[in-house]
Amino acid sequence: MTVSEIVLGIILLLASLAIIVVVLLQEGHEKDLGVVTGGADTFLSQNSARSIDSFLARWTKVISLAFFVLVIATNVYMYMTNK
Template structure:
């Protein structure tokens, strides 16, 4: 059991490093001055989920879910 806990802890650390890197690669959510002029309703803003930014958001969500599940599994034995 100790080997499995060690492996899961290493995976948890790797996931946290990857999550940090992905979050740092993402753009900010501010619309900037384009929202004042009405430029926020462009083709790019409507189809952002197909871009690299959309992929980063989906990867972040999946890795955070995996991080939470691993955290719960690792802490079940500590009660």
Template sequence: MAVLKIILTVVFIIISIALTVIILMQEGKSAGLGAIAGAADTYWGKNKGRSMEGRLVTGTKILVVLFVVIAAVLNLGIF
């Protein structure tokens, strides 16, 4: 059981570091002056999910879920 706790702790630390890096790589949510003026969506705006930014957002969501699950498992006290 102690080995499993050590492995989960190491994975938890790696996920924490990866989550920090991915969050810092993301752009801000401000859309610029075009959003204030009511400009139409651009091709890039419509296909943002397929871009690098979209992948970062998806990766962030997956890592957050893993982070919360592993944190809960480590704090249950079953190890």
């Protein structure tokens, strides 16, 4: 393994961990899930939860797109160097 392969592998690992963390931080959209997390929400906390969920949803899209592009670029790089 070359240094570039190790670096690309580490970057892919970090990107995959970032996707996992961002997805796990999101709140579920199933009915009655608030009972598990403390269903007594005030109006202000519900609005802040929505903004946090939208922030996390946006970052999920960004990180997953970056991961997808990184995987394609890594495979193209590996193909070109081993040719």
